[in-house]
Amino acid sequence: MFSPISKIFLNGRSFYVKRDDLIDPFLAGNKYRKLYTLLQIQSDKFNKIISYGGTQSNAMLAIAAMCKNKNWEFTYYTKPLSATQKNENYGNYYHAKNLGMIHVEIQEKFYKDFIATLRFNLDEKTFIIDQGGAVAQAKKGLEVLADEIRNSGLHVNSLATPSGTGTTALFLALSLPEYKVYTTPCVGDSVYLKEQMEALHEIPKNLVILEPEKKYHFAKPYKEFLDIHQKLLKSGVEFDMIYAPSLWKCLLEQTDEEILYIHSGGVSGNESMLSRYKQKGFL
Numbered sequence: 001m002f003s004p005i006s007k008i009f010l011n012g013r014s015f016y017v018k019r020d021d022l023i024d025p026f027l028a029g030n031k032y033r034k035l036y037t038l039l040q041i042q043s044d045k046f047n048k049i050i051s052y053g054g055t056q057s058n059a060m061l062a063i064a065a066m067c068k069n070k071n072w073e074f075t076y077y078t079k080p081l082s083a084t085q086k087n088e089n090y091g092n093y094y095h096a097k098n099l100g101m102i103h104v105e106i107q108e109k110f111y112k113d114f115i116a117t118l119r120f121n122l123d124e125k126t127f128i129i130d131q132g133g134a135v136a137q138a139k140k141g142l143e144v145l146a147d148e149i150r151n152s153g154l155h156v157n158s159l160a161t162p163s164g165t166g167t168t169a170l171f172l173a174l175s176l177p178e179y180k181v182y183t184t185p186c187v188g189d190s191v192y193l194k195e196q197m198e199a200l201h202e203i204p205k206n207l208v209i210l211e212p213e214k215k216y217h218f219a220k221p222y223k224e225f226l227d228i229h230q231k232l233l234k235s236g237v238e239f240d241m242i243y244a245p246s247l248w249k250c251l252l253e254q255t256d257e258e259i260l261y262i263h264s265g266g267v268s269g270n271e272s273m274l275s276r277y278k279q280k281g282f283l
């Protein structure tokens with residue numbers, strides 16, 4: 001599936017956006033790229049996928065959509081969930097449950113040990129995906145994206161995509177050494193991001209980590225993030241409200257060239273974030 005490229009105008013500058021958000025309502029963005037290899041596998045190779053992590057996670061929803069499509073059972077382990085979230089009829093958790101996800105809550109004090117034992121006694125038809133959709137096979141899917149970018153005919157030298165684990169930005173930079181790849185840490189700081197990346201591969205020189213001017217906590221509402229989100233909406237593209245605002249802010253403040261921004265998806269989580277912005281009185 002070849003995603004299109006849009007052109008947008010922001011603060012008097014033009015940017016291109018690789019629309020990986022349009023691939024599928026639930027299985028899109030970098031989670032589609034990261035799950036690419038699994039998506040190519042024949043359905044009968046597995047009958048069950050196991051994963052774990054947060055209950056607002058975009059990876060959780062993408063895996064749920066993949067399993068529905070493949071007819072694989074999907075069990076997802078999390079720490080206990082609030083009653084409010086359980087009853088919400090919107091957001092990633094709600095949609096993942098509707099796609100057939102089996103959700104299992106593990107008590108906070110047992111959680112870490114429980115996750116560590118998930119890989120014991122696995123049968124060959126069960127596959128585990130680590131938190132955030134971190135699969136070693138992510139490389140292949142990002143090479144496919146790299147080919148699409150190379151063949152797009154666009155004359156830009158810089159790309160940008162936000163980081164959680166850094167898997168996407170790292171493999172993209174490795175697959176496209178002729179481009180500069182900008183990213184910014186959205187979970188933790190640059191030191192943490194570099195550690196995560198180095199565990200996968202040596203960081204190439206063309207990967208540029210932009211440092212936000214202020215420290216932001218992951219997935220918390222910030223007025224300046226909402227402002228950027230709304231500006232981007234007006235320019236014609238909806239981005240996720242957790243990762244994208246931080247990188248756009250850095251790009252506007254710290255770069256001046258024409259950039260192709262790789263949309264990393266996650267728009268399905270915006271309803272939950274908007275309701276949190278409302279609770280905080282920002283909307």
Ligand SMILES: *Cc1c(COP(=O)(O)O)cnc(C)c1O
Binds near residue numbers: 030031132166265267
């Ligand atoms: C998961 C996610 C990211 C982070 O991807 P990593 O490969 O973990 O760095 C960025 N943006 C969105 C919207 C995501 O869902």
